[in-house]
Amino acid sequence: MFDHVKFGVSDYAASKAFFLRALEPLGVAVVSEGVPNYGVELASKSKASLCLFQTDEKPAHLHLAFKAETRQQVDAFYRAALEAGGRDNGPPGLRPQYHANYYAAFVIGPDGHNIEAVCNEPQA
Template identity: 75%
Template sequence: MFDHVKFGVSNYAASRAFYVKALAPLGVAVVSEGVPSYGIELCGEGEPSLCLFETQEKPAHLHVAFSAKRRESVDEFYRAALEAGGKDNGPPGLRTKYHANYYAAFVIDPDGHNIEAVCHRPEA
């Protein structure tokens, strides 16, 4: 649906460390990087990218959901995100109010954004 999403972060080093570690279990890695005001681009194979750059502007909080191919990847994302300094906003589990196979976990990133990993597939 989109090519990339880019948003500002208040502490580039903290957010870079958070996203690189938290998204690694989902197959997301650094594909390019410049100075903090330009930022970093993270991407999975052939997927849209996420770009972060340092700014002191105070944007509204946002919600970003990353796709996971396996439920185990959602679990790994959650653990990695907490280890990287994220805060729990909903542990891995089914969210049947969305649909029967909506397996997701939610964390709050260093800037207070709600970050999710979700798998829509049934349990293997």
């Protein structure tokens, strides 16, 4: 559905470092970058991308869910996000209230955003 999502962050360097490290297990890397007020575009092999830019405005809180191909990627995302300074908001595990194979982990990122990695596939 989305081509890209772009939002402002209060600390460009910290947010860029956090998202790069947290999303590395999902194959996300820098696609392009300009000055901080233009920002950075991050993407994996999919066509959709996440764009961050420096802003003086207080960013509204977001819930961003990133698709993982495997449950192991969800686990690796969670560990990497915590190591990058994220705060736990729900460890990896099944969330059967959503559906039987909804395996996800949640962290709070630098600007208070709820960042999720989710795999909707059954255990291999």
